[in-house]
Amino acid sequence: MGKQLAKSEFGLVKEIIREEDNVPTFVYSILDSIIAGKVVVDCKRYPNEVYFALPNGVSYLAGNGNNLIEYINDRVALAKEKKQRFTIFLGSFASSHPFINSSDFNVFERISFQDHYxxxxxxxxxxxxxxxxxxxxxxxxxxxxxxxxxxxxxxxxxxxxxxxxxxxxxxxxxxxxxxxxxxxxxxxxxxxxxxxxxxxxxxxxxxxxxxxxxxxxxxxxxxxxxxxxxxxxxxxxxxxxxxxxxxxxxxxxxxxxxxx
Known part of the structure; x- marks a missing residue:
């Protein structure tokens, strides 16, 4: 199961984020404590995966592994039960998550511009x-x-x-x-x-x-x-x-x- 980090522990996941492409801005907003959000890892000592969640139902999964599948599936089940929003962005290493092919989800392709001149x-x-x-x-x-x-x-x-x-x-x-x-x-x-x-x-x-x-x-x-x-x-x-x-x-x- 996932381990929620305190704000003082957010530094534990910055290396995972640095290895990802197309990291949503809200992830940095949470890490910088500008907006409220949960940060959950598979292991505090040597984290391989990290899950960011906003109160509005928007989330992001990054890292390499499948240790947070049960935790995320519980979040999905709760959203289904309460008819609430659940929207998730996936990091490049998390793109093989089982729910990708689930009929419970709509899939939206988005474009992100990495640079501005x-x-x-x-x-x-x-x-x-x-x-x-x-x-x-x-x-x-x-x-x-x-x-x-x-x-x-x-x-x-x-x-x-x-x-x-x-x-x-x-x-x-x-x-x-x-x-x-x-x-x-x-x-x-x-x-x-x-x-x-x-x-x-x-x-x-x-x-x-x-x-x-x-x-x-x-x-x-x-x-x-x-x-x-x-x-x-x-x-x-x-x-x-x-x-x-x-x-x-x-x-x-x-x-x-x-x-x-």
Whole structure:
């Protein structure tokens, strides 16, 4: 069975993480104690596997071995029983886990851009008709996509997001928020982008300007921006490349079908 680590013991698993590709930003968020999460290993003395779990049902398994299978299967069974979310990212050495072929899971292929190169602004669009500014608590109450419920799910509370997260909004001439870009996760080194443009405001280059402003904000805080999305989201991939993201690689995420 798994052994849960105290925060003072998190250093035991950093070598395992260094050997993995496409490590989700939320893993570093947990290790840096920016968001709450469990860290479970197969053995505290010489750990070979590590499992990270967020309160919202998102998790990650890394390392080489099958010692945590029983522990993870128990988590899956509990999620089934309570009709709760269970979504797991697998490290490169954990890709042979038995539930991969299970009919209980949906499989999603995602793309992660490993590098970002700073780009000078290169799109005019209709930028002059819109106002971009750093997101405020009042803005969150008006956001269509990144609502207070969304923030609560990924950050635990709005106060936690306002303290440790960041974001920008774009408003039209009527003062309405038509674009939102926030940090879904961040660590001491990385910040992961999540972006939304209102349907009626698309096709005007606003996503580019919103993303560009967010990236500038990230670098001003000495954080490296990260961009992940579904492989089928061609518009997101195209925007990422325009913004300077490069060196893409793919990975899979497994989500229990009874996810709410």
């Amino acid at each position: 700073v780009q000078p602004p290169s799109m005019a669009g209709e930028r002059e008709k819109y106002l971009i500014r750093t997101i405020t608590k009042e803005d969150l109450m008006k956001c269509q996509e990144f609502s207070p419920n969304y923030i609560q799910t990924y950050w635990g509370s709005i106060d936690s997001f306002m303290k440790m997260g960041t974001g920008v909004t774009i408003r039209n001439q009527n003062g309405e928020i038509v674009g939102e870009c926030i940090s879904i996760f961040r660590s001491s080194k990385y910040i992961e982008v999540d972006i939304f443009i209102d349907q009626e405001a698309r096709g005007k280059g606003l996503g580019y300007w919103l993303g560009h402003s967010f990236i500038e904000q990230a670098y001003s805080n000495q954080l490296a921006p990260k961009w992940d999305c579904d492989v089928q989201n061609t518009s997101s991939i195209k925007l990422a490349k325009k913004l300077g993201f490069d060196n893409p690689s793919t990975y899979r995420v497994y989500s229990l079908i009874n996810d709410s």
